[in-house]
Amino acid sequence: MIQISEKCVGCGKCTTVCPFGALSLVNRKAVASAACTMCGACVSQCPVKALSLPQTGAAKKDLSAYKGVWVFVEIANDGRTQKVRPVGFELLSKGRELATQLGEELCAVVIGYGTQPFFAELSQYGTDKIYSVDGPAYAQYNTIAYANALVTLIEKYKPSVVLYPSTYIGRDLSPRISSQLFVGLTADCTGLSVKEGNLIQTRPAFGGNIMADIKCPDYRPQMSTVRPNVFKKAVTTPGRMAAVVTESIPVPPQAAKVRVVNTHMDPPASGMKLDEAEVVIAGGRGMKDKAGFDLLEDLAKELGGTVGASRAAIDLGLKDKDQQIGQSGVTVSAKLYVACGISGAVQHVVGMEHSDVIIGINKDANAPIFNVCKYGFVGDASQILPRILEQLKK
């Protein structure tokens, strides 16, 4: 349980910030209940520093040898052609900022077969060095092969930070590596920065309407995954060529235990892609049912946009998972974003707040969604939308 020292003055601040409701005041002193998960969220909130996590027994390691910000650059391969998945450029751009703040190198790690043609473009994002592991054995993604290659590189060159795209491959690979290296891994970060030499990884947390800064002060490298579209890409060194370090790493025999039989790519979607749409009509739990979402489809059609959904609506089965907007779904930056029946939990907001014009329709005038809206409509979307459609169809 969280430790509460004699310094506690009984101000009660911690009781309001505990995400699990585990802290209360008894005789004007804070007391933790069995509901405490030792998440540590309260520690920084105590004005008199009375709260602390129990000291861990781990001996402090010398971490000074760990230098360099690395980005695992994913090569998208549909079985016929391959290209750099654009999130790689976004991560290099953010990685450049972090590397400059840390006074360290920015390095791209590229694993695959025939990847040299991509190096010139990858160099333009302020990349100092490219670590290349290339060969027929790496033509297709394989967890064991790729994890072994990255672990070998990390142990040899000791980076301080490694960033991964939060794609199917990045989310498969990074936890395997963090487990092997005994280091921290923070999923789906919405912000990355540097404080006192540590990587600060920001993300909505504890399922509530609250943000958390996560750090791993005693472990290196510090590792994070980031969804596509969260960071903007920025070419900072056009025409520059990064130094290329080529490593030949044999694939462990265990990799052959998993084999790709075949790959099927979906036909190009008939509709617009959510992350590229200029107009997004999004629905939440307040749209209640399929009929509610049909209204959203109609409005999207009229305005030349596409329909997305909040996590709550996805959980109710109102929309497919790949249409989820938010921290653990798609990040959009539309010209017009209309949020219908969405309360506006921070997990949703971080996935849409960079849109130009945000309009909210919600019955509850106090819904947090209105805090990010340029225009807020207090009312029932399922009543208002049919009237809007009548007018638009005129």
Add this chain to the structure above:
Amino acid sequence: MNIIVCIKQVPDSTQVKVDPKTGTLIRAGVPSILNPYDHFALERALDIKAKTGAKVTLLSMGPNQATAVLRLGLALGADEGVLLSDRAFAGSDTWATSYALATAIKKIGGYDLILCGQMAIDGDTAQTGPGIAYHLNIPQITFCESIDASGNQVVVKKLIEGGHQILEADLPVLVTMTMPPDYVAKYPSFMAAHKAQDKTIHTWTAADIGADPSKLGLNGSPTRVDRIFPPPARAKGEMFSGSAVELANKFVEILKKESVLK
């Protein structure tokens, strides 16, 4: 064939509400459910059991009340349950959690296939499955919509960006599952639940599984919360209220003003 399914009890996210004043989660009275991805994974394990006569063992980590999801799984047709419960596990991030679960799986022993949900809906990390696979030194396949097992192989349909792959793997292997959009969870009949009351649930502590204390709880958790803070406040925009017709008129007016409509 021996299958172990890792399951977690989570708050039902469709019932969680946010306190409008403090912005914090209102947890009181929110029912706990079996994590939906785990529910799907368990049903797929039971499909394999129906076909091959496999034994299905459930494994969960959590407080005593997590027994409820083990009871549900047993009523659905699993054979045996194991609950890891000990204050020594408190403060575990995904590293320490996957270490503890893998250590328990080694104690159960004789496994051919480990099934997990792709992630728990109260954390969304999708890290624990791959972590368990690493600690067991077996391959993993993640984000699978279907699985078929026969002989000493599995064949799965795995999601990738913009499509899917069919993969085959030799046992033992760990597979994490994600449900297709049209999936509807099954629940046991009253009779099945009643009959399952006789099935065994073992409760194990950290000492029972022989876990290394330096890898449990906070000791085994590299991540720390530096601080928590409310989402940055923004200037509130223009607000409108009125009848549906009035609001609709205003909405169309704004679309014109913002040049969405010509």
